[in-house]
Amino acid sequence: MSQPNQLTIAAARDALRKGEITSVELTEACLAAIEAAGALNAFVHPTPEIAMDRARAADARIAAGEAPAMCGVPVGIKDLFCTQGVPSQAASRILDGFRPEYESTVTAQLRDAGAVMLGKLNMDEFAMGSSNETSTYGNAVNPWRRGGDDTPLTPGGSSGGSAAAVAADLCLAATGTDTGGSIRQPAAFTGIVGLKPTYGRCSRWGIVAFASSLDQAGPMTRTVRDAAIMLGAMAGPDPKDSTSADIPVPDFEAALTGDIRGKRIGIPREYRMEGMPAEIEALWHQGAEMLKDAGAEIVDISLPHTKYALPAYYVIAPAEASSNLARYDGVRYGHRATLAQGDGIVEMYEKTRAEGFGKEVQRRVMIGTYVLSAGFYDAYYNRARKVRALIKRDFDTVFADGIDAILTPATPSAAFGLGEMADADPVQMYLNDVFTVTVNLAGLPGIAVPAGLDRQGLPLGLQLIGKPWDEAGLLTHAHVLEQAAGFVSKPAKWW
Amino acid sequence: MSIDTETARRVAHLARIAVKDDELPALARELSGILTFMEQLNEVDVEGVEPMTSVTPMRLKRREDVVTDGGMQDRILANAPDAREGFFAVPKVVE
Numbered sequence: 001m002s003q004p005n006q007l008t009i010a011a012a013r014d015a016l017r018k019g020e021i022t023s024v025e026l027t028e029a030c031l032a033a034i035e036a037a038g039a040l041n042a043f044v045h046p047t048p049e050i051a052m053d054r055a056r057a058a059d060a061r062i063a064a065g066e067a068p069a070m071c072g073v074p075v076g077i078k079d080l081f082c083t084q085g086v087p088s089q090a091a092s093r094i095l096d097g098f099r100p101e102y103e104s105t106v107t108a109q110l111r112d113a114g115a116v117m118l119g120k121l122n123m124d125e126f127a128m129g130s131s132n133e134t135s136t137y138g139n140a141v142n143p144w145r146r147g148g149d150d151t152p153l154t155p156g157g158s159s160g161g162s163a164a165a166v167a168a169d170l171c172l173a174a175t176g177t178d179t180g181g182s183i184r185q186p187a188a189f190t191g192i193v194g195l196k197p198t199y200g201r202c203s204r205w206g207i208v209a210f211a212s213s214l215d216q217a218g219p220m221t222r223t224v225r226d227a228a229i230m231l232g233a234m235a236g237p238d239p240k241d242s243t244s245a246d247i248p249v250p251d252f253e254a255a256l257t258g259d260i261r262g263k264r265i266g267i268p269r270e271y272r273m274e275g276m277p278a279e280i281e282a283l284w285h286q287g288a289e290m291l292k293d294a295g296a297e298i299v300d301i302s303l304p305h306t307k308y309a310l311p312a313y314y315v316i317a318p319a320e321a322s323s324n325l326a327r328y329d330g331v332r333y334g335h336r337a338t339l340a341q342g343d344g345i346v347e348m349y350e351k352t353r354a355e356g357f358g359k360e361v362q363r364r365v366m367i368g369t370y371v372l373s374a375g376f377y378d379a380y381y382n383r384a385r386k387v388r389a390l391i392k393r394d395f396d397t398v399f400a401d402g403i404d405a406i407l408t409p410a411t412p413s414a415a416f417g418l419g420e421m422a423d424a425d426p427v428q429m430y431l432n433d434v435f436t437v438t439v440n441l442a443g444l445p446g447i448a449v450p451a452g453l454d455r456q457g458l459p460l461g462l463q464l465i466g467k468p469w470d471e472a473g474l475l476t477h478a479h480v481l482e483q484a485a486g487f488v489s490k491p492a493k494w495w
Numbered sequence: 496m497s498i499d500t501e502t503a504r505r506v507a508h509l510a511r512i513a514v515k516d517d518e519l520p521a522l523a524r525e526l527s528g529i530l531t532f533m534e535q536l537n538e539v540d541v542e543g544v545e546p547m548t549s550v551t552p553m554r555l556k557r558r559e560d561v562v563t564d565g566g567m568q569d570r571i572l573a574n575a576p577d578a579r580e581g582f583f584a585v586p587k588v589v590e
Contacts, residue, residue, distance in 0.1 A: 097574075098574050099573075099574065100574075101567075101570040101571075101573055101574075198551075199550050199551065200551055200553075213549065213550070239556075239558075242555050242556045243549070243551075243553070243555075245551065246556075305539065307535070308535060308536055308538075308539055310532075311532055311533045311534075311535045311536050312536060314529065314532065314533060315533055315536070322510060326511075329511075330576060331575070331576070331583050331585055332571075332574065332575055332583060333574035333575065333576075334574070334576070335576070336576035336577065339586060343586060344586055344587055344588065344589055345585050345586050345587075345588045346511070347513075347586075348585065348586050349511040350508075350511050350512060350513035351513050353510075353511055353512045353513070354512050354513035354514065357512065362510075362512055363522075363525060363526070363529075365510050365512065366503075366506050366507060366510050366512065366522070366526060367526060367529055367530075368510075369506050369509045369510040370498070370502075370506045370526065370530075371533075373506070373509060380530075380533060380536075382546050383536050383537075383539075383541060384533075384536060385546030385547050385548075386539075386541035386544040386545070386546050386547070387536055387539050387541060388546075388547045389544050389545060389546065389547040390539065390541070390544060392547065392550060425525075425528055426525065426528070426529060427528060427529060427532045430532075441550075442550060443550025443551060468551065
């Protein structure tokens with residue numbers, strides 16, 4: 001039998017209900033694994049006492065026979081979620097010492113479902129990054145390595161700590177957030193499943209805001225079934241987030257029927273990027289064949305504005321970020337710079353924000369400030385919002401034509417080395433989001449499923465994109481893909 | 496569109512981020528690079544397209560305009576770098 005910390009959520013749930021294991025045992029196994037995995041720098045604020053309290057409470061609830069699916073399951077929480085009394089600083093120096101007086105809706109729902117919080121997970125600062133290298137806590141490290149090579153690799157970003165922790169069996173699952181690919185890209189880089197739900201499916205209340213029209217929380221798990229189970233506990237309308245959708249949450253796990261006969265899968269020709277590695281192209285083709293073998297019809301489709309998604313995103317997201325991050329002013333919470341004699345309030349703001357924000361965050365706040373400034377608002381921000389409308393229209397059109405889901409690669413490469421992009425121009429890093437960012441702009445659900453290994457032994461993922469509010473259908477397809485791909489590899493333990 | 500050092504200084508000030516003079520040229524170059532990347536958007540015909548406000552067409556919910564919360568001054572001030580006598584304290588404001 002596998003170690004308790006290596007179980008899937010589904011297996012743990014079943015074992016807990018049968019009395020074959022306790023939540024205390026599961027939690028102790030995870031805490032021991034976390035303790036031994038300092039080299040991964042995934043958990044940056046472990047909460048063992050909270051975890052053990054919740055594990056004991058979960059065991060009592062399970063014994064009483066009224067436990068929901070997540071009850072007793074140990075999970076990690078991305079540092080972007082506010083958790084009451086526990087440091088929550090979005091991996092930024094500017095929120096040093098911040099301990100929220102409240103709990104985000106998503107983590108409160110997980111807590112109320114009996115899930116056991118093991119601690120807070122590393123990430124890119126304010127979720128701005130694709131490699132977890134912008135974190136104030138230092139880099140999170142991918143548990144995977146290239147064959148015969150010790151080079152430390154990125155777990156991806158921004159939910160890099162979440163991805164590393166799930167892949168290394170430090171927790172059974174983790175929360176992530178995804179603004180441009182921050183759940184799906186790290187999931188693909190670490191051989192796990194990452195689901196970004198439809199915009200509005202999960203409440204954003206209590207999640208540190210990056211770009212409010214794009215941000216969405218979702219599960220990062222070892223299997224598609226686990227993603228279905230965990231999403232059920234995270235989703236639902238919330239009066240505290242007026243953009244959360246007032247629609248019922250279906251039983252996502254019940255959707256995993258394995259039957260996709262007659263479904264139509266779109267292959268968007270614009271995603272065949274110049275310079276795409278042959279291995280990724282081959283994997284994409286294999287994925288389409290797998291879905292075809294399961295009875296789906298493969299259809300060539302066009303999403304003509306794909307090319308403009310990245311530039312539109314890198315106008316809209318920084319614009320919203322510059323507005324959202326205006327709240328970090330050194331007055332109400334977090335870091336305040338030491339002031340010189342005679343400094344006034346403007347110097348306090350400017351010094352506090354210069355010290356508190358890292359380089360990438362500063363860059364994006366300034367870009368956002370520029371594109372929103374008088375004289376440039378129409379040329380950049382409004383134009384980007386119009387292009388966004390066209391990108392959404394592309395998807396609306398193919399779905400209206402009868403496409404059920406869209407298959408694409410998840411990332412343009414496997415995990416790269418930490419530091420390898422240090423001298424690259426910022427735009428090079430942005431290209432990581434090329435296959436994922438369209439989904440955020442259109443507000444759609446998307447899922448990364450591990451589908452194979454590259455020549456160097458690193459995991460590669462495929463992405464499926466679904467219709468709005470059809471996470472159930474998306475998960476059905478993802479489950480079929482997962483079963484057909486049969487990805488079972490785990491990183492060799494070196495940490 | 497290329498950003499010069501003076502524009503970089505102005506943007507940094509608008510964003511309330513202190514940038515040292517000797518760092519302005521590099522910042523200007525970086526911002527210019529990003530803006531050049533964004534200029535691809537000029538190739539798109541957006542004639543007659545409404546700028547998107549929300550991905551899901553929705554009317555924002557309303558609720559009754561009543562007090563639903565409050566009376567937690569201590570908790571609101573709990574994380575303040577400088578709180579005195581029930582207030583947030585800031586340096587002297589001279590406009």
